[in-house]
Amino acid sequence: MASTPSSTLLSPLYESNTFCNFTSLQKLSFPLNNKLLHSKSVTLTTTHVSLQEQSDISNPTNPRKTASSSKSSYIWVNPQSPKASQLRQKSYDSRYASLVKMAESLDSCNPVEEDIFNVLAALGDKVVEQDAVVILNNMSNAETALLVLKYFQQRLKLSKEVIIYNVTLKVLRKSKDLDRAEKLFDEMLQRGVKPDNVTFSTIISCARQCNLPEKAIEWFEKLPSFGCEPDDVTYSVMIDSYGKAGNVDMALNLYDRARTEKWRIDAVTFATLIRIYGAAGNFDGCLNVYEEMKALGVRPNMAVYNSLLDAMGRAKRPWQAKNIYADMISNGFQPSWGTYASLIRAYGRARYSEDALKIYREVKEKGLELSVVLYNTLLAMCADVGLTDEAVNIFEEMKASGTCQPDSWTYSSLITINSCSGKVSEAETTLNEMMEAGFDPNIFVLTSLIQCYGKAGRTDDVVRTFDRLSDLGLSPDERFTGCLLNVLTQTPKEDLHKLTVCLEKANPKLGYVVKLLVDEEAVEEGIFKKHAAEILDCVTTDVQKAYCNCLIDICVNLNQLERACELLDIGLTLNIYADIQSRTATQWSLQLKSLSLGAALTALHIWMNDLNKALENGEEFPSLLGINTGHGKHKYSEKGLAGVFESHLKELNAPFHEAPDKAGWFLTTKVAAISWLESRRAQEVVAA
DNA sequence: CTAGGGTTAG
Numbered sequence: 001m002a003s004t005p006s007s008t009l010l011s012p013l014y015e016s017n018t019f020c021n022f023t024s025l026q027k028l029s030f031p032l033n034n035k036l037l038h039s040k041s042v043t044l045t046t047t048h049v050s051l052q053e054q055s056d057i058s059n060p061t062n063p064r065k066t067a068s069s070s071k072s073s074y075i076w077v078n079p080q081s082p083k084a085s086q087l088r089q090k091s092y093d094s095r096y097a098s099l100v101k102m103a104e105s106l107d108s109c110n111p112v113e114e115d116i117f118n119v120l121a122a123l124g125d126k127v128v129e130q131d132a133v134v135i136l137n138n139m140s141n142a143e144t145a146l147l148v149l150k151y152f153q154q155r156l157k158l159s160k161e162v163i164i165y166n167v168t169l170k171v172l173r174k175s176k177d178l179d180r181a182e183k184l185f186d187e188m189l190q191r192g193v194k195p196d197n198v199t200f201s202t203i204i205s206c207a208r209q210c211n212l213p214e215k216a217i218e219w220f221e222k223l224p225s226f227g228c229e230p231d232d233v234t235y236s237v238m239i240d241s242y243g244k245a246g247n248v249d250m251a252l253n254l255y256d257r258a259r260t261e262k263w264r265i266d267a268v269t270f271a272t273l274i275r276i277y278g279a280a281g282n283f284d285g286c287l288n289v290y291e292e293m294k295a296l297g298v299r300p301n302m303a304v305y306n307s308l309l310d311a312m313g314r315a316k317r318p319w320q321a322k323n324i325y326a327d328m329i330s331n332g333f334q335p336s337w338g339t340y341a342s343l344i345r346a347y348g349r350a351r352y353s354e355d356a357l358k359i360y361r362e363v364k365e366k367g368l369e370l371s372v373v374l375y376n377t378l379l380a381m382c383a384d385v386g387l388t389d390e391a392v393n394i395f396e397e398m399k400a401s402g403t404c405q406p407d408s409w410t411y412s413s414l415i416t417i418n419s420c421s422g423k424v425s426e427a428e429t430t431l432n433e434m435m436e437a438g439f440d441p442n443i444f445v446l447t448s449l450i451q452c453y454g455k456a457g458r459t460d461d462v463v464r465t466f467d468r469l470s471d472l473g474l475s476p477d478e479r480f481t482g483c484l485l486n487v488l489t490q491t492p493k494e495d496l497h498k499l500t501v502c503l504e505k506a507n508p509k510l511g512y513v514v515k516l517l518v519d520e521e522a523v524e525e526g527i528f529k530k531h532a533a534e535i536l537d538c539v540t541t542d543v544q545k546a547y548c549n550c551l552i553d554i555c556v557n558l559n560q561l562e563r564a565c566e567l568l569d570i571g572l573t574l575n576i577y578a579d580i581q582s583r584t585a586t587q588w589s590l591q592l593k594s595l596s597l598g599a600a601l602t603a604l605h606i607w608m609n610d611l612n613k614a615l616e617n618g619e620e621f622p623s624l625l626g627i628n629t630g631h632g633k634h635k636y637s638e639k640g641l642a643g644v645f646e647s648h649l650k651e652l653n654a655p656f657h658e659a660p661d662k663a664g665w666f667l668t669t670k671v672a673a674i675s676w677l678e679s680r681r682a683q684e685v686v687a688a
Numbered sequence: 689c690t691a692g693g694g695t696t697a698g
Contacts, residue, residue, distance in 0.1 A: 233692055
């Protein structure tokens with residue numbers, strides 16, 4: 001092996017810097033402990049470092065004098081000097097490295113006692129407890145680790161047996177093996193080893209990582225019965241577990257308790273709190289925690305910054321993400337992969353595509369090697385903002401990088417992009433490429449394909465794709481069903497029955513409601529509304545609006561305006577829509593942002609009725625009336641609601657005109673509005 | 689890295 005300057009600095013006890021050389025390890029028996037560390041002097045050769053007994057040293061009073069008694073020349077080093085501590089560190093590092101190597105070979109060893117014990121025999125007889133801890137702490141194979149534990153328990157007189165149990169629990173946690181962890185805990189008790197806070201926090205975080213937050217809570221609650229009082233770390237783990245269990249209140253309660261009990265709350269716990277607030281959608285809560293943390297004099301760490309960036313991304317507040325990023329840099333931190341990923345997501349969600357792509361260029365310019373996750377984050381961002389060509393470029397660069405390969409996420413994003421931009425054959429090609437790479441389509445891919453075929457009017461392919469889901473052993477989720485529902489809004493009447501069959505399979509109650517519409521079935525008054533309300537009430541809030549919008553669109557397409565109005569009413573009652581109509585002394589407004597076209601037309605219809613009533617009642621009109629459609633363009637089409645709505649207003653001869661200085665607003669005056677309403681009423685009378 | 693917490697995704 002080539003001798004590098006650093007390898008020549010090793011103790012003479014090592015043959016080379018190949019630390020997995022167990023023969024030399026055996027001879028070594030690890031010199032760091034005991035008297036060697038505490039000897040008065042440390043010697044150094046120009047080619048070798050040696051930590052030896054003082055007897056080797058000819059003149060301890062002159063630390064700089066060169067000794068000539070041995071073959072190599074030695075230099076005196078004062079044990080208190082930085083050099084000596086450097087030497088100790090070097091020696092420690094090399095010993096540590098060899099133990100890590102041993103842990104690795106134990107990980108890949110057969111999980112049989114004989115093989116394991118053979119590997120460990122290389123440690124020799126003078127094994128110390130600390131070595132056992134280092135080895136286990138670096139292992140990741142649960143099965144072999146349990147045998148390693150057994151070996152040390154047989155060979156060593158352990159002064160603190162709880163420690164070796166605790167590091168073994170860490171290994172079990174790495175393999176997410178709560179069953180074995182619980183068994184090991186029982187074994188501890190049987191052997192009379194008393195568990196401590198480390199034991200509990202490790203088991204609790206194991207439960208949390210196994211996605212069993214209830215189990216975590218169970219363990220936390222039994223902690224006092226073992227004579228333990230939770231400390232700051234245990235609180236921190238539990239705060240996280242409550243957060244994961246969706247029990248935000250309990251998480252915050254615990255934080256309050258930790259605070260009143262004057263535990264030192266550190267940056268990791270604050271990062272956890274920020275994540276919990278972020279997941280709960282309380283983004284101001286995130287910022288408050290950040291401020292509170294700074295006020296308490298706790299220095300933020302990367303986890304804090306990254307969770308904040310992530311939260312601001314979810315909140316669609318890219319400007320705040322920028323501020324936090326600037327804070328982070330000015331405090332001397334370097335962005336991590338997590339930072340880049342959070343920023344890309346934050347910019348993507350806010351449609352700041354240029355900023356997101358700038359991050360990509362920055363990473364490349366720095367010569368950093370992108371990981372699959374970062375590539376996938378970029379592609380997901382492209383899908384979010386509709387950057388079709390960029391996505392293809394990034395995908396090509398990813399494949400050319402040679403450092404990472406596309407996975408199912410990669411293909412999924414590409415299929416989404418192709419589907420949303422109506423490129424059916426490209427989506428199909430990507431699907432085939434994905435399957436050739438060994439990935440089955442997952443629910444996200446199939447959701448995109450349903451959208452893709454739906455948009456292209458290929459109803460039979462939608463049905464085929466729908467059936468593929470159950471063929472693959474998957475069941476529809478709310479998004480998948482929502483996309484199917486959305487396809488119905490774009491499908492000609494004669495094809496709708498093919499899709500209601502699917503919808504009934506995916507969600508019988510929703511299927512029933514849609515069937516009432518499609519079959520134009522007359523039912524007792526209130527029945528339709530009752531069933532529709534039930535459906536909308538039981539889906540999660542993040543799909544409620546999409547479902548409601550789609551149902552209204554289907555009504556409008558089928559000319560069932562009354563039911564459309566009923567649905568809009570349900571939407572208002574359930575707070576799916578808020579403040580559609582508003583009145584101030586100077587302006588009456590109709591707020592249509594985030595409504596589908598059908599829902600917007602329905603809301604306009606209701607508003608006009610209400611204006612008529614106001615007119616009949618002789619109410620005083622304000623000087624200005626306005627409709628806000630929002631100016632957001634749809635990501636995969638040129639026209640937003642504003643563009644489509646404008647032509648509808650013309651059809652109605654409505655006097656509303658787009659305000660030149662307020663994008664997305666259509667305004668009219670009191671006089672024009674009243675004369676328009678009156679002329680419509682006159683027409684209705686004539687028609688009647 | 690040094691017996692416990694978090695850290696890159698629809």
